[in-house]
Amino acid sequence: MKQQLSIIKIGGNIIENDAELLKFLTLFSQMTTPKILVHGGGKKANQVLQKMGIIPKMVNGRRITDAASLDVAIMVYGGLTNKKIVAKLQSLHCNAIGMSGADANAIQAHKRPVKDIDYGFAGDIDNINSDLIANLLNLNITPVFCALTHNQKGQLLNTNADTIVSELAIGMSVTFETTLYYCFELNGVLRDFQNKNSVLKNIDSDSYKALIAEGIISEGMLPKLHNCFHALKNGVKEVRIGNLALFDNVNTNYTTLVL
């Protein structure tokens, strides 16, 4: 039987709220399975860009990672946010190690090819170094990943944290029974976006298709759930979506996805 592994993604809204972050990290540190944390960026990078007088480059409403923005992403995601989470986890007796995809060659990627748009230093993932990550887990170390990858030629790349977490979960599923947690501001996937208590508790491949057809899953949730079912189809056992209730072992008010 494979060993269990929990892989958790937290978004900007938790990172930016010190009290919420501490609450989450406390629950996270109490999880007894081997675990990996992936954190997104939050607004801090924008604040630093602004303070440094760097104007974010946008094309068709999408942020382009030019060299100056990449440096700020490395400073804020790879430095400030990542190290502060690691230090806090250490105080909670969780032996965390902060990592980008370059560290221990953990996440290999290539610069997104230019078609209509040059996204700059944006990385699409090629491979997860699952053996090495498993070795760290076996040392009772908890990797904490920021949303940076590298191309193995010396270039760091910006990669969406949702993509990182699902590719990590797929890569680790070869040796572990992996559960993927998306922790964000909502209670889960909602039937009615206006009603925060209308959580869809279980979604499988069939109901997923029906929910899309009905228009209940749309906009921001669509790429997130697409990522989740991609992970499930490629070896991840289960995906859970919700807020901190995902981890408190009391509340079951979240969404569980299975194939």
Added chain:
Amino acid sequence: MKQQLSIIKIGGNIIENDAELLKFLTLFSQMTTPKILVHGGGKKANQVLQKMGIIPKMVNGRRITDAASLDVAIMVYGGLTNKKIVAKLQSLHCNAIGMSGADANAIQAHKRPVKDIDYGFAGDIDNINSDLIANLLNLNITPVFCALTHNQKGQLLNTNADTIVSELAIGMSVTFETTLYYCFELNGVLRDFQNKNSVLKNIDSDSYKALIAEGIISEGMLPKLHNCFHALKNGVKEVRIGNLALFDNVNTNYTTLVL
């Protein structure tokens, strides 16, 4: 017989010069013993402070690490500088992992007590987690440390890179035969500061005392050599001081310190 370990400190002048840094990292990646790199800061942190409109706090000519300066140190040393070195080493097939003292609880410290001066978030080292670092080395991973430690209560601290490297070397000497390298802009410890070729090739405890008495070792070199002999007295086998010639296996124009 103990396994050999090389611990190398590089200073700001190498970090700030892309060509020098690449030359160093190439030589470093070719070292066949297990190895650890420690890097100092350089002027980049000052540039970021300036761009962000933060005025460094000084007391009696000494820089104080206030909260804003610490954040910039975490961003620049722990983020930008560290991750760029790691990505470059990966491209040279050296399996580097970037670390602060908080990562894997590697370097434990406490905030320097306030006597005459409150140095702010400056950390004095209590302990090196040598078992865990040895485990990483056994996985063929090369730790790359920036000059940050933590107090195990969630607080990151700024610690002098020269101190970090000598304490690391002492800590690792329990299980390894450790050689410590200080790589900087000079060819070695100079008899005549005006003559860059007047390298003192060998210094031991006796000649060290004599050189201080003669006034040949003074000012900036004094704390550096004090650190070195502290390391030698506490288990480090040998210390070498010089520029890139330390690593090219051809030139022997550097200073070797032994007890």
